[in-house]
Amino acid sequence: MATLICPEHPSPVADAEALRKAFQGWGTNEKAIVSILGHRNAVQTKLIRKTYEDMYAEDLVKRLESELSGDFEKAIYRLVLDPEDRNAVLLNVAIKQKPIPDYRVIIEYSTIYNPDELLAVKRAYQTRYKHSLEEDIAEHTTGDLRKLLVALASPYKYFGDDINVKLAKVEADILHDKVKDKALNDEEIMRIISTRSNAQIVATLNNYKDNNGVAITKAFKDDLENSYLAALLSAIRSINNPQKYYEKVLRNALSKPGTDEDALTRVIVTRAEKDLKNIKDLYYKRNSATLDHVVGKETSSHYKALLLALLGKED
Amino acid sequence: MATLICPEHPSPVADAEALRKAFQGWGTNEKAIVSILGHRNAVQTKLIRKTYEDMYAEDLVKRLESELSGDFEKAIYRLVLDPEDRNAVLLNVAIKQKPIPDYRVIIEYSTIYNPDELLAVKRAYQTRYKHSLEEDIAEHTTGDLRKLLVALASPYKYFGDDINVKLAKVEADILHDKVKDKALNDEEIMRIISTRSNAQIVATLNNYKDNNGVAITKAFKDDLENSYLAALLSAIRSINNPQKYYEKVLRNALSKPGTDEDALTRVIVTRAEKDLKNIKDLYYKRNSATLDHVVGKETSSHYKALLLALLGKED
Numbered sequence: 001m002a003t004l005i006c007p008e009h010p011s012p013v014a015d016a017e018a019l020r021k022a023f024q025g026w027g028t029n030e031k032a033i034v035s036i037l038g039h040r041n042a043v044q045t046k047l048i049r050k051t052y053e054d055m056y057a058e059d060l061v062k063r064l065e066s067e068l069s070g071d072f073e074k075a076i077y078r079l080v081l082d083p084e085d086r087n088a089v090l091l092n093v094a095i096k097q098k099p100i101p102d103y104r105v106i107i108e109y110s111t112i113y114n115p116d117e118l119l120a121v122k123r124a125y126q127t128r129y130k131h132s133l134e135e136d137i138a139e140h141t142t143g144d145l146r147k148l149l150v151a152l153a154s155p156y157k158y159f160g161d162d163i164n165v166k167l168a169k170v171e172a173d174i175l176h177d178k179v180k181d182k183a184l185n186d187e188e189i190m191r192i193i194s195t196r197s198n199a200q201i202v203a204t205l206n207n208y209k210d211n212n213g214v215a216i217t218k219a220f221k222d223d224l225e226n227s228y229l230a231a232l233l234s235a236i237r238s239i240n241n242p243q244k245y246y247e248k249v250l251r252n253a254l255s256k257p258g259t260d261e262d263a264l265t266r267v268i269v270t271r272a273e274k275d276l277k278n279i280k281d282l283y284y285k286r287n288s289a290t291l292d293h294v295v296g297k298e299t300s301s302h303y304k305a306l307l308l309a310l311l312g313k314e315d
Numbered sequence: 316m317a318t319l320i321c322p323e324h325p326s327p328v329a330d331a332e333a334l335r336k337a338f339q340g341w342g343t344n345e346k347a348i349v350s351i352l353g354h355r356n357a358v359q360t361k362l363i364r365k366t367y368e369d370m371y372a373e374d375l376v377k378r379l380e381s382e383l384s385g386d387f388e389k390a391i392y393r394l395v396l397d398p399e400d401r402n403a404v405l406l407n408v409a410i411k412q413k414p415i416p417d418y419r420v421i422i423e424y425s426t427i428y429n430p431d432e433l434l435a436v437k438r439a440y441q442t443r444y445k446h447s448l449e450e451d452i453a454e455h456t457t458g459d460l461r462k463l464l465v466a467l468a469s470p471y472k473y474f475g476d477d478i479n480v481k482l483a484k485v486e487a488d489i490l491h492d493k494v495k496d497k498a499l500n501d502e503e504i505m506r507i508i509s510t511r512s513n514a515q516i517v518a519t520l521n522n523y524k525d526n527n528g529v530a531i532t533k534a535f536k537d538d539l540e541n542s543y544l545a546a547l548l549s550a551i552r553s554i555n556n557p558q559k560y561y562e563k564v565l566r567n568a569l570s571k572p573g574t575d576e577d578a579l580t581r582v583i584v585t586r587a588e589k590d591l592k593n594i595k596d597l598y599y600k601r602n603s604a605t606l607d608h609v610v611g612k613e614t615s616s617h618y619k620a621l622l623l624a625l626l627g628k629e630d
Contacts, residue, residue: 119434126473126475130477131473132471132512133471134469135470135472135473139510146502146506150466155449155450156434156469157450158445195453195454197447
């Protein structure tokens with residue numbers, strides 16, 4: 001379930017006029033910007049962008065970038081782009097991160113988005129960067145991490161419901177053998193996690209748990225300084241339960257001494273129209289505090305106002 | 316250029332009636348089948364299939380399978396399916412081949428078909444087999460050959476014209492270093508060949524040749540018993556020049572003591588509507604004999620008649 005609250009038929013002309021007014025005079029009226037863009041879905045936002053350009057012969061995205069700054073600017077920028085285009089930007093930023101890419105972002109798109117959604121992002125990525133997503137991931141990574149990330153991001157996976165129960169058993173045994181041998185970078189593990197359908201992988205993970213009494217994730221306990229292992233664990237978690245995975249990303253982002261605003265913005269902006277309500281519920285169960293409350297405490301000013309609007313918290 | 320000769324507006328009703336008649340009475344009239352299905356393009360054939368089913372409440376593909384046999388049946392079966400569906404079948408047959416998959420087929424689709432054509436084949440494959448193409452390739456291969464084939468078949472590559480000249484130089488040097496070290500299974504070679512756009516790879520291969528005086532293909536001379544190396548060489552050749560690659564497939568298929576009918580059928584059926592004319596021209600240049608002549612010599616009966624029809628050789 002979504003958290004975004006938006007009117008059914010807002011007027012794109014009135015919205016464009018209000019935004020234009022917010023840009024004029026002394027300083028920018030950020031509050032007005034939040035009151036509009038924090039309450040529009042992707043289709044409505046696209047229409048505002050188009051209408052704004054028609055009315056004022058000016059690119060709304062560029063104007064917003066020049067008016068705003070800091071985390072608020074970043075969040076508004078991500079929010080105002082078409083979803084595929086925004087996702088392409090998020091991936092490109094993640095890939096270019098130093099010293100190594102933010103593999104969590106690559107994993108999220110590779111495992112949680114369905115094959116046709118991922119394909120739309122790949123097309124947007126190519127239009128923007130004149131490269132494929134896959135070649136950029138491959139170029140900016142090395143070793144086992146590269147093998148895993150390229151393998152996860154590349155295939156057009158099967159997304160149907162058909163599951164092969166016998167295969168789940170066979171491959172759960174393969175996983176168990178590799179875990180026993182402490183061979184977590186074995187190519188059979190990568191093959192199973194990167195090429196099987198999510199439904200098939202979940203069946204395999206369940207079989208593993210039933211037969212061995214513990215989840216495979218327990219095998220990763222100690223070694224998360226190793227970025228390959230941390231990435232593999234993220235992939236298993238996000239395939240197994242996307243909302244629980246996002247809850248954990250938010251928990252980590254908010255519990256750091258300095259908040260991880262990039263992760264916070266990413267999850268809230270990309271999920272507000274999808275399943276942020278479910279993620280909020282999980283967050284509350286796990287942390288005994290509402291996500292709204294913690295976000296309100298850890299952020300400030302217009303950035304805070306925007307995140308709370310997207311979280312569905314009315315003033 | 317195509318070789319297929321077909322009327323502009325054939326009547327699907329008349330075609331369906333003629334096929335029905337060819338199935339009736341004592342024996343099958345294969346000549347009538349060739350005179351129709353050997354001279355229709357994919358759109359026309361689809362319409363015949365639909366019309367036949369509407370008129371006779373019978374699946375034309377199944378009926379053809381029950382009426383025919385041997386190489387002629389196989390060729391007609393491939394010809395009468397929708398192209399994406401036919402390609403999915405060809406890939407599945409290739410993957411299941413023992414002791415190892417026919418990697419040439421996997422490479423052809425991965426490197427010669429553009430990303431959206433390949434995607435259409437992947438969708439048809441999933442509809443038919445309830446698996447992804449990628450997971451089936453990964454399941455039926457091992458070692459370096461698996462790494463290469465999965466890497467080639469998986470990504471949604473960039474297909475635009477943009478080339479990075481500097482990058483071509485850098486990556487030509489990487490290739491040269493690996494060749495010098497005899498490390499042809501190095502993951503950097505696989506990365507470049509499997510993730511870069513075809514245009515970029517061609518630029519890299521040209522740079523390699525210009526700087527080193529020989530083409531990279533010369534580095535493969537001795538070791539083609541190794542299926543990984545043979546596959547890598549095939550991939551480089553098919554990316555570099557698809558028609559020349561197909562000419563070589565036909566040459567090998569026809570020069571064996573026993574003709575390789577599967578390869579012969581595949582190239583002729585899949586290219587007749589595309590570039591078989593160009594492939595024929597290359598064949599003549601290379602072999603000083605026309606492809607029609609050699610096909611006529613090495614095959615027989617209705618199978619021969621069908622191939623010659625597809626090759627554009629009128630009786």
